[in-house]
Amino acid sequence: MTHYPFASRMTGIEGSAIRATLKLTQAGLISLGGGFPAPELFDVAGLRAAAEQALQETPIAALQYGVTEGDNRLREMLAALTQSRGAHALPQDLIVTTGSQQGIDLLGKVMLDPGDQVIVERPTYLSALQIFRLNQVRILDVSLDNDGLDPDEVEHLFQAHRPKLLYTVPTFGNPSGAVLSVERRRRLLELAVQYRVLLVEDDPYSELSFGPAPPPLLALADEVPGARDWCVYLSSLSKILAPGLRIGWMVAPAAVLERVTVAKQGADAHTSTFAQLTAAHYLQAGHLPLRLGLLRTAYARRAAVLSAALRSCLPPTALSFHEPRGGMFLWASLSQGVQANDLLPVALERGVAFVPGAPFYADQPDPLTLRLSYATPPEDELAQAALRLAGAVSALSHSQGVIP
Amino acid sequence: MTHYPFASRMTGIEGSAIRATLKLTQAGLISLGGGFPAPELFDVAGLRAAAEQALQETPIAALQYGVTEGDNRLREMLAALTQSRGAHALPQDLIVTTGSQQGIDLLGKVMLDPGDQVIVERPTYLSALQIFRLNQVRILDVSLDNDGLDPDEVEHLFQAHRPKLLYTVPTFGNPSGAVLSVERRRRLLELAVQYRVLLVEDDPYSELSFGPAPPPLLALADEVPGARDWCVYLSSLSKILAPGLRIGWMVAPAAVLERVTVAKQGADAHTSTFAQLTAAHYLQAGHLPLRLGLLRTAYARRAAVLSAALRSCLPPTALSFHEPRGGMFLWASLSQGVQANDLLPVALERGVAFVPGAPFYADQPDPLTLRLSYATPPEDELAQAALRLAGAVSALSHSQGVIP
Numbered sequence: 001m002t003h004y005p006f007a008s009r010m011t012g013i014e015g016s017a018i019r020a021t022l023k024l025t026q027a028g029l030i031s032l033g034g035g036f037p038a039p040e041l042f043d044v045a046g047l048r049a050a051a052e053q054a055l056q057e058t059p060i061a062a063l064q065y066g067v068t069e070g071d072n073r074l075r076e077m078l079a080a081l082t083q084s085r086g087a088h089a090l091p092q093d094l095i096v097t098t099g100s101q102q103g104i105d106l107l108g109k110v111m112l113d114p115g116d117q118v119i120v121e122r123p124t125y126l127s128a129l130q131i132f133r134l135n136q137v138r139i140l141d142v143s144l145d146n147d148g149l150d151p152d153e154v155e156h157l158f159q160a161h162r163p164k165l166l167y168t169v170p171t172f173g174n175p176s177g178a179v180l181s182v183e184r185r186r187r188l189l190e191l192a193v194q195y196r197v198l199l200v201e202d203d204p205y206s207e208l209s210f211g212p213a214p215p216p217l218l219a220l221a222d223e224v225p226g227a228r229d230w231c232v233y234l235s236s237l238s239k240i241l242a243p244g245l246r247i248g249w250m251v252a253p254a255a256v257l258e259r260v261t262v263a264k265q266g267a268d269a270h271t272s273t274f275a276q277l278t279a280a281h282y283l284q285a286g287h288l289p290l291r292l293g294l295l296r297t298a299y300a301r302r303a304a305v306l307s308a309a310l311r312s313c314l315p316p317t318a319l320s321f322h323e324p325r326g327g328m329f330l331w332a333s334l335s336q337g338v339q340a341n342d343l344l345p346v347a348l349e350r351g352v353a354f355v356p357g358a359p360f361y362a363d364q365p366d367p368l369t370l371r372l373s374y375a376t377p378p379e380d381e382l383a384q385a386a387l388r389l390a391g392a393v394s395a396l397s398h399s400q401g402v403i404p
Numbered sequence: 405m406t407h408y409p410f411a412s413r414m415t416g417i418e419g420s421a422i423r424a425t426l427k428l429t430q431a432g433l434i435s436l437g438g439g440f441p442a443p444e445l446f447d448v449a450g451l452r453a454a455a456e457q458a459l460q461e462t463p464i465a466a467l468q469y470g471v472t473e474g475d476n477r478l479r480e481m482l483a484a485l486t487q488s489r490g491a492h493a494l495p496q497d498l499i500v501t502t503g504s505q506q507g508i509d510l511l512g513k514v515m516l517d518p519g520d521q522v523i524v525e526r527p528t529y530l531s532a533l534q535i536f537r538l539n540q541v542r543i544l545d546v547s548l549d550n551d552g553l554d555p556d557e558v559e560h561l562f563q564a565h566r567p568k569l570l571y572t573v574p575t576f577g578n579p580s581g582a583v584l585s586v587e588r589r590r591r592l593l594e595l596a597v598q599y600r601v602l603l604v605e606d607d608p609y610s611e612l613s614f615g616p617a618p619p620p621l622l623a624l625a626d627e628v629p630g631a632r633d634w635c636v637y638l639s640s641l642s643k644i645l646a647p648g649l650r651i652g653w654m655v656a657p658a659a660v661l662e663r664v665t666v667a668k669q670g671a672d673a674h675t676s677t678f679a680q681l682t683a684a685h686y687l688q689a690g691h692l693p694l695r696l697g698l699l700r701t702a703y704a705r706r707a708a709v710l711s712a713a714l715r716s717c718l719p720p721t722a723l724s725f726h727e728p729r730g731g732m733f734l735w736a737s738l739s740q741g742v743q744a745n746d747l748l749p750v751a752l753e754r755g756v757a758f759v760p761g762a763p764f765y766a767d768q769p770d771p772l773t774l775r776l777s778y779a780t781p782p783e784d785e786l787a788q789a790a791l792r793l794a795g796a797v798s799a800l801s802h803s804q805g806v807i808p
Contacts, residue, residue: 002633002657004602005568007517010663036469044463051455051678059448063646065440098502098650098672105671109538113411131670134513164409198408229406242467244677246502253406259414266535267509267671268502272679273648274455 009114009134030385031353032306032372035174035239035328038298039376042242043282043291050282054274062277068265070096070249071276077283078249085206086219087233089251095261098271100204100236100248102264104128107165107200107232108135109263110256117163121149123331123360123369125174125202128167137164139362144173146322148180151187158195165198165232171213172205172327175360175371179325182214189221192230198256204236205327207292210300213326218251229253237279239328240292245275299328302374302382306330309386318393328375331357333368337402338393340370346396352388413518413538434789435757436710436776439578439643439732442702443780446646447686447695454686458678466681472669474500474653475680481687482653489610490623491637493655499665502675504608504640504652506668508532511569511604511636512539513667514660521567525553527735527764527773529578529606532571541568543766548577550726552584555591562599569602569636575617576609576731579764579775583729586618593625596634602660608640609731611696614704617730622655633657641683643732644696649679703732706778706786710734713790722797732779735761737772741806742797744774750800756792 054062061071069075075091082089097103104127112118114136120128122141132139140161142153148170157163168188170180180188192199201217214220221227236248252260264270282288303324310319310332321332334340340356347354357369372389374382458466465475473479479495486493501507508531516522518540524532526545536543544565546557552574561567572592574584584592596603605621618624625631640652656664668674686692707728714723714736725736738744744760751758761773776793778786 002659004657004659005515006663007513007515007520009517010514010666013663013666034469039464039468042463042467044459044467047467048456048459051459052452055448055452055455059446060443061648063446063448063451063648064443065438065642065647098676101670102672109411110414111409111411113413116411127670127673130666134667134670238469242678243469244465244467244681246672246674246676246678253408255406255408259410259417262414262417262534263538266505266531266538268506268650269531270650272502272650272676274646274650274679274682275676277648278678 009136013130013133028351029348029353030351030377030381030388032374032377032385033353033355034376035373036376037239037243038295041294041298043287046282046285046287046291047242047278050285051278053281054277058277062274064273066270066273066276068261068270070271071273071280073284074276074280077280081283082233082235082251086215087251088222093257094249094251095257095264096271096276097248097250097264098268099238099246100202100234101127102267103234103248103250104131104167104200104202106260106263106267108132110259111164111198112137117161119154119157119163119166120362121168121173121176122362123175123357124167124362125169126359128202129362141362144176144178146178148173148178148184151184151191154188155191158191158197163197165200166192167200167202169202170217171203172208172325174205174327175329175357176331177322177324177327177329179213182220185214185217185220186224189217189224189227193224193226196230198230198232200232200234202234204239207240208295208299208328209326210296210303211325232256240288240295241279241282245279247271247275247279299375302379303330305379306372306374306382306386309383310390313387313390314393318397324374328373330372330374332370332372333366334370334393335397335402336368337400338397339367341367343370343392343396347389347392350388350392352385352392354389413540417534417537432755433752433757434755434781434785434792436778436781436789437757437759438780439777440780441643441647442699445698445702447691450686450689450691450695451646451682454689455682457685458681462681466678468677470674470677470680472665472674474675475677475684477688478680478684481684485687486637486639486655490619491655492626497661498653498655499661499668500675500680501652501654501668502672503642503650504606504638505531506671507638507652507654508535508571508604508606510664510667510671512536514663515568515602516541521565523558523561523567523570524766525572525577525580526766527579527761528571528766529573530763532606533766545766548580548582550582552577552582552588555588555595558592559595562595562601567601569604571604571606573606574621575607576612576729578609578731579733579761580735581726581728581731581733583617586624589618589621589624590628593621593628593631597628597630600634602634602636604636604638606638608643611644612699612703612732613730614700614707615729636660644692644699645683645686649683651675651679651683703779706783707734709783710776710778710786710790713787714794717791717794718797722801728778732777734776734778736774736776737770738774738797739801739806740772741804742801743771745771747774747796747800751793751796754792754796756789756796758793
């Protein structure tokens with residue numbers, strides 16, 4: 001066994017717990033694990049036409065090296081999409097990234113030195129945690145309720161720790177499903193200006209809204225003097241079109257964007273022009289609004305089916321959660337004494353998978369929490385999954401002497 | 405102007421000089437600048453058929469999230485391609501990367517701490533230099549002649565500096581065009597084992613050979629006991645199929661691959677499955693060997709045209725170079741007193757672009773050197789470009805009183 005001199009940042013770093021869970025396959029298993037979009041709702045025909053058009057009308061642009069910032073046709077489309085969410089953005093205000101995941105990674109490279117401090121929500125997106133850990137920074141977390149993060153706590157942390165950035169998924173948080181209220185959004189923007197802290201807004205889900213949702217921080221920044229200078233906006237076509245394209249984008253102040261572009265030159269030169277041109281032709285054809293309508297309807301129904309089935313099988317003391325208002329996740333909490341990590345093997349035995357909440361915490365995980373994704377399975381399977389999960393919860397509770 | 409607290413690694417980092425040059429466009433300019441494959445040789449029809457097949461036969465695999473290691477169909481094809489170059493490789497020995505560029509970046513993350521030492525060739529691939537600089541390591545360089553790097557110098561550096569890795573483009577080096585001899589390859593492998601230094605072999609060009617070329621280090625490693633443990637092999641479909649797909653791969657020892665996979669999870673989750681499945685279907689259809697034949701013939705002719713035209717217009721004292729044996733680049737040296745940086749504006753005025761050699765050096769650049777890429781322009785333009793370049797060299801020499 002050869003021992004290699006790995007970098008110190010790799011010490012104690014583990015692969016994503018979710019990705020490991022995703023490799024579980026067993027006959028009849030219903031997975032509420034991954035944040036995978038509903039595959040039967042992919043617009044395969046629309047994407048085939050777009051790919052065909054990309055290679056027929058723009059073959060060189062689709063196959064040759066491109067500029068690091070991204071193809072101009074796609075940047076125009078993504079700027080328009082950002083505008084449609086209420087935020088002003090020109091094509092030159094954004095860079096195309098290889099998924100919005102890469103946006104977080106590039107910001108880490110550009111902003112973070114070992115020992116720096118960053119703030120995240122409690123709980124937060126686990127791949128963001130992984131990136132911050134690889135950057136060897138100190139991760140501080142701020143409490144979250146159903147209206148998003150607590151701005152008073154944010155102010156306290158800004159004052160006490162002078163963090164480099166705050167990372168938030170303000171609309172349909174992953175895993176929390178929480179939606180930051182408009183009042184809290186304004187307050188957060190004011191705090192960013194006052195304490196000169198970069199707000200990194202990760203917004204993959206806001207278009208998957210089941211009702212009215214607040215505008216992005218990036219949009220509200222226009223109402224708070226100076227706030228736009230502290231806003232970085234990440235989004236992605238993964239959840240609204242197809243993850244396989246790996247197309248994300250970042251809107252950021254010019255000085256940040258310039259350095260992110262340098263970092264991206266080294267990271268992968270540019271995002272696949274083949275995928276970029278296919279996405280550009282797709283968006284240009286105007287298919288997205290119809291597709292979003294289908295997704296919203298399907299996910300709203302799936303969220304309702306899962307919630308109703310869970311509530312009908314289990315008392316709220318055994319599994320408590322807020323009804324999702326959008327996005328892909330239902331975040332739930334077991335009753336005291338029943339831990340999600342213990343529940344998982346019991347649930348797998350009964351044919352249902354989920355992700356225990358622990359990996360979503362920067363530290364001191366709440367062992368009672370779990371994330372259920374309702375986006376992937378069809379409604380009948382979701383109802384079945386809820387039944388199986390309820391059975392597993394009851395079985396585990398009884399075996400541990402917990403009466404829910 | 406807002407001042408942001410950027411990471412210390414960004415201090416003094418500049419964007420790629422080549423990428424800046426590539427943005428130069430003027431009517432009638434012939435560019436010998438970028439390492440862009442000949443666009444008229446892209447197999448557009450073959451790729452259209454492959455994309456169509458990917459979306460028709462494997463729509464979910466092409467559009468959904470995939471595993472970080474890469475799609476199994478593509479990994480099988482890439483393992484076979486690696487085998488065809490003489491090295492044993494199974495699908496599980498490799499990871500698909502977003503261009504081989506990402507492979508270098510991931511190795512940096514996984515292996516390098518600030519202050520570590522790495523060895524590169526003098527001159528070497530400039531984006532590798534950029535990545536190493538972002539990792540804040542000390543970069544040492546080793547001399548190169550037409551038979552590749554000097555193994556005695558390598559041994560001296562291994563002994564004196566205990567570097568973490570040595571990065572080399574052994575076959576048709578970028579920018580040098582040099583080919584490491586088989587004897588030196590064996591010696592290098594022995595040194596890697598003896599001094600426990602990872603050899604990072606970047607091999608994008610070996611299939612673009614105009615005659616016989618030595619096997620990769622990865623292949624020869626089987627002949628040197630223990631050497632395979634110290635071999636990392638990077639390659640790419642960019643130069644042999646299309647850069648726009650951003651498909652590269654890395655063959656590495658299991659312990660390295662495991663950590664690279666973790667780093668890639670954070671970097672971009674996985675390479676575009678849409679691009680991966682398109683490439684897999686293309687390779688599966690067996691189109692690559694024919695395409696490679698076309699590319700080899702075209703590039704061999706272009707290299708010959710450029711070389712002959714330069715030799716017919718300029719004495720060897722004014723511009724010295726070795727005839728390329730493969731790959732995409734002619735590396736040349738001006739006569740004393742005529743600097744490539746001074747030549748560039750004169751050449752641009754006459755309608756020809758190239759890349760001065762300086763950015764390819766870790767330090768103390770040789771100001772007389774320049775890189776000419778013959779892959780992109782057709783033959784008549786190459787002859788014209790040589791004429792223009794010769795005119796620029798003569799004009800500059802005379803204006804500076806240099807008699808070549």
